[in-house]
Structures are given as structure tokens and as C-alpha cells.
Amino acid sequence: MLTGSSAEPASDLVAGLFRAHAVGLVRTALLLLGDQASAEDVVQDVFARLQRSPERLHAADNPVPYLRMAVINGCRSVHRSRRRARLLRVPHEPPVWSAEAAVLAGEDRRAVLSAVARLTGRQREVLVLRYYAGLADSEIATALQVSRGTVSSTISRALAALARDLREEL
């Protein structure tokens, strides 16, 4: 269905995938990065690469895992450059939960999101995939190319870190 033998030109295929999945992917990237502009850039970048090389999709029946992994990798790249920016003492804005939180109701959500922003990248990823995307541990393991044991222990540590962090804030 996704191979070049179909009558549908590759560009329409990619545009169709965008229409179907972009919003969900931007939401996922937002949770990993903290601001919508960066999230949109990551997702647009993923689809731009797809437009240039649509053969990346050919092996998959379901394009969603590929798109999701590409977005996660894009977010990791943004985090690396933010860390580099901090090293060079060119200040980069922290995840803008404070600005977004003006739209969100309640101290509680702001506290939770700030605590999530303080976790490591891998911890944040597994939490977003489980508690936002609703994936099972086995699916998360496949998505991130790690073992199920790694997923379980990462989630446990992440939840424990959050519990400590949030209790301290109260």
C-alpha cells in the first residue's frame, strides 16, 4: 500500500499522512520539548525529510511508529542543542511551561509539567508514550528500541522521581 507501485504520487501520500497525524505528533513533541513552536519545527522537519525520501516508509505497513520515532529523535536533537547553548552561555529559554500554563487550569498541572521537564530525556519519553500516547510497555520498548525491562525500570524511576519532586513542592 505504501510502495511506489500504487497510482498515488508520493507527495500526496506524505501530505495525507501529515493531515492524519501531524496534530498528534506535534502534541507529543510539545510534551517532550515544552513549547509549540519547537514541536512544530520538529514535526515539519520529519515530514520534509519524508518528502525528500519517501522510501523511508516502504517497509512499514503502519507509518505511525516510524513517524513517532522520527519525532522523538528530532526532540532529542533539540535537547542536545539546548544543552550546547547553555554550555556556550548563550541562554536558551527553558521549556515554556510557565507561558503555556496560563492557558491551563490549576497549580497542580503546572507543578506536574514542571516536574516532568526536570526529568531526564529518556524518563520523559517513556512517561509521554505511556500516559499520553497510551502505549503498552511492549509497544514502548519497540518504539524506543530498548528492552521491556528497561522500559519498566525507567518508568518506575521516573514515577518515583516525580513523587519525590511533587511532594516536596506541596
Next chain:
Amino acid sequence: MNRIEDRLRDAFGAAAGTVRPESVGVLREPSRPARIRRLAPLAAAAAVAIVIIAAAVITPLALAGGHSAPSRPAGPAATSPTAPACPSGAAAITVPDVVGMVASRATVLLMAAGLQVSIVEQAGNAVSPGTVIAQTPAAGMRTPARATIVIAVAAATGSSPGPAPGAGS
């Protein structure tokens, strides 16, 4: 743990909900791929080199007690990532004026112009949060393609401001 899990689902759901489908826009043209907000490795290395050189130049001046030494040593360092020297032969871009715009719109505009963006939060006084207070280099300056423009954005009240970018002058 269940309480934490519920709070996570709720907070994630609410945050994700702030992304309205209309605001995500359409697929961009492949000929102008989106620039992910980052410092190019070369510009980053150049920035480090310039910071070191600037520090080496300014320190002896300051120690000599020269009143003529610039009183804002952070100035050259803060603006160095924008690569002030335009290498001959590189495509030059005129920096657009984004002061006064909402930061997200300024970012889109700068990236569409082929530039990269670095954001500094600053106490905004009377300016509404999220608005660009200052930019460096200034509007109208010529920079190489993919140079980084630093914009100072008014912080929400209560958050700590970043250092001034030393815009223009």
C-alpha cells in the same frame, strides 16, 4: 503511584489540548525545509573561539584600568553567535525587524528568512509576556545564511530574566 499516574494523564492531556488543529498549519514546501532551532556546530565552535578571544582582549584592558574599556564585557560574547563578520562569498541575508512581535511569529519570520533563532527571557516591564523586546543583530543588518539571531522575549511575571543580549548600538 496511582495518584501520580492520574495527575500525569490529566496534565499531559491538558497540555496537549493547547495544540489546536488549526494552529498546526499545513505541510511546508520541501524546497524550504524547516530549520530546527539549534546552533550549527560550526557557528557554535566559532562562538566558543570568539568568546575566548574576546575574554583575552578585554581582560588586559580591564586590568590596565582603562576607562575606555567597554563596560559590558558580555556584549561581544552575547552577540558572537550571530557571526558578525560576513565571510566573502556567503549568501547574505538582511535581518528582518521583529521587535514588538509575538515571539512565535518572530521565530517563524526569521526561520523563513533562512536564519536561526535563539531566545533569551528578560523582565518585560510593561510589555506583555511573549513579546520580542530586542533583537541582535538589529534589523537591516546583513548576516550570512543560517546565522543565529538572538531575540529577547518578555518573560511572564515571576520568572527570572536572562541577561541582556546587548542589542545593536
